[in-house]
Amino acid sequence: MRCNMNRQPTPRLREAGPEDYPGIARLATRYEMPPEPWKTWASLWLRNPAYKPGMPIGWVLERAKEIVGWFANVPLHYVLNGELVRTMTPRSWVVDEDVRTFAVLLADTFLRQQNVDLFLSTSGNKHGSAGLAAVGARQIPQQIAPECAFWVTGYRGFAASYLQLKNILRANALAHAAGAAVWLLDTFRPSLPHINTVRRNREFGEEFDNFWCELRRVREHILLGRRDRAALDWHFGGALRSGRGWLFTYHDKGRMTAYSLFLRSDHSVVGLRRMILADFQQIEEDENALAAMLRAAADESRQQGIHCVQILSSRLEASAVVQRLSPHKRVKPSASMSYLYAASGALGSQLNHQNYWDISIFDGDSSLYPAETEGSIIAPNVLQCPATQAAQSSARNAGQNWGSLLPSGGVDE
Numbered sequence: 001m002r003c004n005m006n007r008q009p010t011p012r013l014r015e016a017g018p019e020d021y022p023g024i025a026r027l028a029t030r031y032e033m034p035p036e037p038w039k040t041w042a043s044l045w046l047r048n049p050a051y052k053p054g055m056p057i058g059w060v061l062e063r064a065k066e067i068v069g070w071f072a073n074v075p076l077h078y079v080l081n082g083e084l085v086r087t088m089t090p091r092s093w094v095v096d097e098d099v100r101t102f103a104v105l106l107a108d109t110f111l112r113q114q115n116v117d118l119f120l121s122t123s124g125n126k127h128g129s130a131g132l133a134a135v136g137a138r139q140i141p142q143q144i145a146p147e148c149a150f151w152v153t154g155y156r157g158f159a160a161s162y163l164q165l166k167n168i169l170r171a172n173a174l175a176h177a178a179g180a181a182v183w184l185l186d187t188f189r190p191s192l193p194h195i196n197t198v199r200r201n202r203e204f205g206e207e208f209d210n211f212w213c214e215l216r217r218v219r220e221h222i223l224l225g226r227r228d229r230a231a232l233d234w235h236f237g238g239a240l241r242s243g244r245g246w247l248f249t250y251h252d253k254g255r256m257t258a259y260s261l262f263l264r265s266d267h268s269v270v271g272l273r274r275m276i277l278a279d280f281q282q283i284e285e286d287e288n289a290l291a292a293m294l295r296a297a298a299d300e301s302r303q304q305g306i307h308c309v310q311i312l313s314s315r316l317e318a319s320a321v322v323q324r325l326s327p328h329k330r331v332k333p334s335a336s337m338s339y340l341y342a343a344s345g346a347l348g349s350q351l352n353h354q355n356y357w358d359i360s361i362f363d364g365d366s367s368l369y370p371a372e373t374e375g376s377i378i379a380p381n382v383l384q385c386p387a388t389q390a391a392q393s394s395a396r397n398a399g400q401n402w403g404s405l406l407p408s409g410g411v412d413e
Contacts, residue, residue: 001211005043006353007097008063008064008098009063010062010063010102011068011069011099011102012061012062012063013060013062013102013105013106013109013144014059014060014061014062015056015058015059016057016058016059016070016072017057017059017345020040020067020070021038021042021110023060023067024060024067024070025066025371026067027067027069027070027096027119028070028092028094029037029096029294030092030096031094032095032160033092040370043370044057044072044074044091044370045057045074045075046372047075047227047370048074048075048235049078049226049228049230049231049233049234050075050076050086050226050231051075051300052075055073056073057072057073057077058070058071058072058073058091058092058366059071059073059104059106059109059110061095061096061099061102061106061280062127062180063099063317066100068095068096068189069094069095069096069099069102069103069106069109069139069191070090070092070093070094070095070106070374071090071092071093071106071109071110072090072091072093073088073090073091073110073113074089074090074091074127074365074368075087075088075089076088076089076120076225076364077225077226077231078118078223078225078226079216079223079224079226080220080221080222080223080224080347080350080356081220081221082216082220082242083360085117085223085347086111086115086116086117086157087116087117087118087119087120088110088118088120089119089120089121089122089364089365089366090096090107090120090121090124090128090132090365091123091365092347093106093107093124093128093131093216100408101109102112102332104135107131107132107134107135108135111132111136111137111289111342117343117347118223118341118342118343118351119137119341119342119343119348120339120340120358120363120364121137121338121339121340121341121364122338122339122340122361122363122365122366123338123364123365123366124338124366125338125341126213126338129331129338129340132228132340133340134159134267134373136342137341138338138340138341138342139339139340140339140340140341140354140357140359141352141353141354141357142313142314142339142350142358142359143354144314144316144332144339144356144359145314145317145332146331146332147317147329147330147331148217148310148311148312148317148328148329148330148332149310149311149316149317149322149327149328149329150274150308150309150310150311150328150401151192151294151298151302151308151309151310151325151327151328152182152186152307152308152328153298153302153306153307153308153309154301154302154305154306154308155179155180155182155183155274156175157174157175157179157271157272157273157307157329158179158182158272158307158308159175159176159178159179159181159182159303160172160175160176160178160179161267161270161271161272161307162270162272163175164270164271165267165270165272186325189325189326189327190324190325190326192291192292192294192295192298192325193288193292193295194292194295194299194302195250195288195290195291195292195295197251197252198248198295198296198321199248199249199251200234200246200247200248200250200252200261200296200300201247201248202240202246202247203233203240204229204232204233204237204240204247205229206229206384207223207256208227208228208232208259209228209229209335210231211227211256211259211281211283212226212227212228212229214283215227215281215283218283218322219287219358221355221356222358223351223354223356223357224356224358225362225363227279227281232261234370235362235368235369235370236261236263236279236366236367236369237369237370238276238369238370239261239263239264240370244263244264244369245261245262245263245264245278246262246297246300247260247261247371248260248261248262248293248296249257250286250288250289250292250293251283252284253285257282257283257284257286257289258280258281258282258283258284258286258289258290258293259279259280259281259282260277260280260293260294260297261277261278261279261280262275262276262277262278262297262309262370263275263278263367271299272307272308273305273306273307273308274306274307274308274310275297275301275306275308275309275310276309276310276311276312276361277294277297277309277310277311277312277313277316278312278315278360278361278362278367279360279361279362279367280293280313286319286330287321289309290319290321290322291321291325293330294309294325297309311327312332312360312361313360313361314359314360315358315360316360321386324394327394332401334397337371339359339364340361385396
């Protein structure tokens with residue numbers, strides 16, 4: 001019998017810690033996945049209002065003291081029927097090619113966690129989604145619209161990127177004429193209304209805590225991700241501070257009744273610059289709210305040379321407001337339709353029905369753009385309203401456990 005002296009040892013599965021960041025970053029770099037800077041990566045847990053000390057941040061596959069697999073585990077808070085739904089979402093699942101037969105161990109460990117009510121995956125590619133499905137995750141029952149709606153705000157740039165996407169020769173030379181043709185078509189479409197009750201915000205103020213209390217009440221029977229001030233600042237704060245996110249609020253008689261958050265999401269291969277509506281919520285039915293905030297985003301896009309504003313929400317795309325505005329449509333990429341979940345017991349029975357779902361790119365980790373660890377907002381209890389309880393976020397208290405583990409050498413902070 002011949003012994004294979006070149007055989008690699010079997011990788012070992014273990015829980016990850018912050019000290020693994022340099023190895024995780026090197027693994028991601030090997031597969032052309034730019035690693036998140038240390039402070040941004042750590043903020044997935046440290047500033048996260050749903051994180052508590054002792055929760056696993058993820059798992060690694062390790063071989064010969066080298067990390068060859070990584071599966072991040074990010075806690076989230078959801079509510080349904082007035083009850084807290086403890087949720088986990090995966091992020092950054094990457095495994096070296098020669099050990100990918102062991103990748104399913106990471107997914108299985110994720111779905112076997114205790115003290116979790118819901119597992120929700122919203123950003124996996126076809127391989128990742130297949131891996132989660134193999135260990136028990138299911139497609140959410142909500143019907144996902146196959147097309148997304150968008151408005152053109154920079155005609156020449158949009159036309160140039162479209163022609164490049166279609167591999168049209170002399171795309172740049174033809175862009176001016178093609179852009180003019182799109183502009184002419186748009187003159188026959190309804191225009192977005194301008195309403196002066198829309199405000200541009202640079203941060204999430206205290207009014208978002210009151211808004212969250214009312215939102216939970218009016219959408220009680222929908223599985224709803226936490227949207228108080230602390231949660232929104234953690235989720236989108238990095239985008240707002242960097243200028244890659246725009247926050248608009250809509251007011252009626254001085255009271256905030258709706259908000260929208262747009263994120264920059266360019267298609268760099270073809271040079272398309274675009275903003276995507278990442279979240280829209282309202283506590284009073286007002287058809288003007290969505291249309292007015294789309295107009296505000298379109299005006300800002302024109303000023304900044306952005307080519308289009310896009311919606312990726314089946315609920316909004318199907319709404320009478322959007323249909324009346326007659327936007328352009330395009331087929332969604334298949335990745336944007338990979339929404340998987342796992343839940344058991346009474347919650348699992350409820351979530352088998354589409355009536356409880358309103359999935360969008362806010363959910364899971366699809367639009368996470370966390371602010372860095374400094375300046376955490378004090379997080380109230382997810383089920384209580386302002387002035388009833390305000391406890392310091394346990395994630396912030398856990399910061400002492402991470403501070404001494406800042407990586408050194410070989411990895412940019």
